[in-house]
Amino acid sequence: MTEPSPDLGYTAEHEWVAVDGDVATIGITAYAAEKLGDVVYVDLPKPGSNVASGKVVGEIESTKSVGELFAPVDGEVVESNQAVVDDPTLVNSDPFGDGWLIKVRFAALPELLSADDYAKLTGE
Amino acid sequence: MPNSPLHDRHVAAGAAFTDFAGWQMPVRYSSDLAEHAAVRTAAGLFDLSHMAEIVVLGAEAGAALDYALAGKLSAIEEGQAKYSLLLAPDGGILDDLVVYRTGPDRFLVVANAANHDVAVRELRERAEGFDCMVEDESDDIALIALQGPLSEEILRNVEGFDAPGLDDLRYYRAIPCTYLDRHGRDHNVLVARTGYTGEDGFEFYLAPDAAPALWDALLETGAGSGLVPAGLAARDTLRLEAGMPLYGHELSTGTFPVQAGLGRVVALKAKEGDFVGRSAVEAGPPAGARVLVGLRSEGKRAGRAGYPVVRGDDVVGEVTSGALSPTLGYPIAMAYLDPGVAEATDLELDVRGSRIAASITALPFYTKPVSRPEGDAHD
Numbered sequence: 001m002t003e004p005s006p007d008l009g010y011t012a013e014h015e016w017v018a019v020d021g022d023v024a025t026i027g028i029t030a031y032a033a034e035k036l037g038d039v040v041y042v043d044l045p046k047p048g049s050n051v052a053s054g055k056v057v058g059e060i061e062s063t064k065s066v067g068e069l070f071a072p073v074d075g076e077v078v079e080s081n082q083a084v085v086d087d088p089t090l091v092n093s094d095p096f097g098d099g100w101l102i103k104v105r106f107a108a109l110p111e112l113l114s115a116d117d118y119a120k121l122t123g124e
Numbered sequence: 125m126p127n128s129p130l131h132d133r134h135v136a137a138g139a140a141f142t143d144f145a146g147w148q149m150p151v152r153y154s155s156d157l158a159e160h161a162a163v164r165t166a167a168g169l170f171d172l173s174h175m176a177e178i179v180v181l182g183a184e185a186g187a188a189l190d191y192a193l194a195g196k197l198s199a200i201e202e203g204q205a206k207y208s209l210l211l212a213p214d215g216g217i218l219d220d221l222v223v224y225r226t227g228p229d230r231f232l233v234v235a236n237a238a239n240h241d242v243a244v245r246e247l248r249e250r251a252e253g254f255d256c257m258v259e260d261e262s263d264d265i266a267l268i269a270l271q272g273p274l275s276e277e278i279l280r281n282v283e284g285f286d287a288p289g290l291d292d293l294r295y296y297r298a299i300p301c302t303y304l305d306r307h308g309r310d311h312n313v314l315v316a317r318t319g320y321t322g323e324d325g326f327e328f329y330l331a332p333d334a335a336p337a338l339w340d341a342l343l344e345t346g347a348g349s350g351l352v353p354a355g356l357a358a359r360d361t362l363r364l365e366a367g368m369p370l371y372g373h374e375l376s377t378g379t380f381p382v383q384a385g386l387g388r389v390v391a392l393k394a395k396e397g398d399f400v401g402r403s404a405v406e407a408g409p410p411a412g413a414r415v416l417v418g419l420r421s422e423g424k425r426a427g428r429a430g431y432p433v434v435r436g437d438d439v440v441g442e443v444t445s446g447a448l449s450p451t452l453g454y455p456i457a458m459a460y461l462d463p464g465v466a467e468a469t470d471l472e473l474d475v476r477g478s479r480i481a482a483s484i485t486a487l488p489f490y491t492k493p494v495s496r497p498e499g500d501a502h503d
Contacts, residue, residue: 034140037357038157040448041424059476063156063447064357066428066476092155 005096009112012121013070016096017112024073024109027100028060028091031122037062039091044069044080044102051077053110058101060091075106128173129266129332130339137353144356145237147174152355159354160361160450163321166350167272169342170359172327173335176240177265178247181230182256189223189231191399192250194381196391200225205296205318209381209389210235210246211401215409216377217384219243220369222318224298229256232314232329234267236371250400266335270342270351271325271362273492278346279315279326285341293317295324303330305337313338320359322366323492361447364456367418367488373429373444374416374458380409383460384416385487414441414460418489419471419482424448426455427473433459433482434472440465443473449489456489457482 009017014032018025033039041061051057051071058069080102084090090099113121127148128134134141139150150171152159162168180189186198195208202225210219219239224232235243240262248258270279279285284304293299298316305311311334319325328338343351360370369375374384381390382405390405391397419427426446427433433441446457457473461484465471472479 037152038155040157043425061425061448063160063361063450064151 006115008096008115009072010115010118010121011070011072011112013068013072014122015070015072017072019109022105022107023078024075024104024106025100026072026102026104027095028067028069029118030095032067033092033095033099036060036067036091037064039088042084042088042091042101044085045077047077047079049077051075051104060088069101071104072112073104073106073109075104077102078105079103126263128171129335130171130173130268133336133339134171134353139353139355142356144174145240147237149174150353150355152357153353156355156357156361157450159352159358162350162352163272163323163354163358163362164451165273167270167274167278167325167346168321168352168354168358169339169346170269170271170354170356171339172267172269173332174237175267176235176237176243176260176262177267177329178233178235178244179230179259179261180233180247180251180256181227181259182254183229184254185229185231185256188251188254188256189233190391190397191254192247193221193223194390194399194401194405195223196396197223197225197231202226202228203297203299205298205316207389209386210239210243211381211399211405212377213400213404215380215401215404215407217371217375217379217381218246218377220371220375220386224314224316226298226300226314238372246400264331265329266332268328268330268335268339268342269319269325270328270346271319271321271354272323272351274346274349274351275323275325278342278349278351282341282345287315290315303334303338303341305334305341307337309334309337311338320366320368321362322368322488322490323362360445361450364445364447364458365449365451365488365490367458367490369416369458370445380413381405383409383413412463415463415466416444417459417461417466418485418487419443419446419457419459419473420485420489421455421457421473421480421482423455423480425475425478425480427457427459427475427480427482431476432474433461434474434479435465435468435470440468440471451490455480458487
């Protein structure tokens with residue numbers, strides 16, 4: 001799946017957010033993964049750490065460049081995806097699925113971009 | 125913005141593009157790592173049509189280049205190539221380039237796309253007073269590179285490609301060949317055994333309207349051998365592993381050749397005559413000028429261009445290129461270090477605030493395996 005799904009929210013920093021109750025699953029979009037190139041290293045916040053919306057909480061590094069992971073919400077990290085740490089190519093091969101990065105428990109959800117808005121942003 | 129004559133091919137292949145010195149060039153087709161690996165294990169095909177080609181011809185073409193560049197170009201034979209430098213009067217590097225002698229009085233100078241304007245201007249100015257002409261043929265010459273251990277085998281199998289001297293074509297030599305495409309059109313191609321990947325391979329200089337036919341034929345012929353089109357991202361990691369400098373990273377107007385380990389490229393023997401930058405290069409860089417080294421580290425996080433190299437509390441150098449080496453599996457970098465620490469064993473990279481131990485290692489990081497004599501079946 002490489003098209004932005006209508007069921008997800010998006011940020012201008014090219015993250016997607018899937019909400020289930022009070023937990024947001026966060027990853028980077030296929031567009032961002034393609035711009036980065038082959039991802040070779042992922043640094044994610046540990047479960048239990050607090051993240052603040054708009055702050056850098058991790059890194060996604062490709063052979064060519066380094067991308068920062070911004071927290072789209074305030075909250076506590078409840079899980080980070082060890083499978084992606086072990087095999088960073090999941091970010092390229094399945095960015096909206098197995099390539100998810102972190103799950104954050106939040107109190108309030110900020111306004112996110114719709115799939116249409118995000119598609120306009122990326123010009124695709 | 126100029127496009128390569130192969131632009132349509134890249135679009136059809138799904139390439140992602142990057143603006144390179146005003147040219148839209150393929151940065152990758154599908155995967156940087158797969159393209160990199162193909163060049164190391166089979167072969168990759170690069171479009172380098174953005175490179176600048178400048179022809180210098182006339183009775184004093186060799187003498188003009190001896191004066192304009194930092195090497196004795198008049199001494200190379202017809203069919204030979206030489207890596208050289210275009211220096212500023214103060215000894216800084218304006219460009220690094222490859223010069224082919226394509227006739228008794230004809231030389232093909234290949235410069236970096238980003239330095240096209242300065243290379244053309246300087247060569248014209250410096251050639252004044254010599255009996256020769258300097259012609260900018262950058263828009264009239266396309267460049268395709270076939271790189272990787274299977275390159276020769278693939279080239280031999282291209283139907284219509286007539287390369288009678290291929291058997292004896294050594295590294296840094298070039299021969300004129302002809303390619304008869306499937307529409308019956310005959311094309312002249314200069315085939316050079318040169319490259320920028322650390323592998324065996326060829327570079328093809330030809331007319332832009334001939335490039336698509338040769339591109340297609342090479343890809344078709346090599347498909348069964350693992351040949352894939354490869355983008356500029358793979359080219360960058362390949363040249364880094366091979367320890368080859370890139371202008372704008374390891375080389376700049378603020379760099380003397382000797383700092384970059386390129387002292388051997390500069391013709392300083394007394395009998396070799398004057399050239400622009402000679403007196404400055406003879407005087408040498410200022411005391412304490414940094415020197416280029418290779419660094420390797422553990423883990424997966426690479427030092428990148430601009431990252432500091434530190435020792436204790438002191439910044440002692442700066443990374444100019446770095447990546448997690450796709451072939452070697454560990455991070456590698458080229459960096460300029462203060463001469464006093466060029467043998468230090470306690471260096472660290474400052475990777476966005478984290479310290480990562482780095483050790484100095486000889487360049488290149490990667491050397492292609494030596495082909496084994498036939499009949500030697502032992503591991």
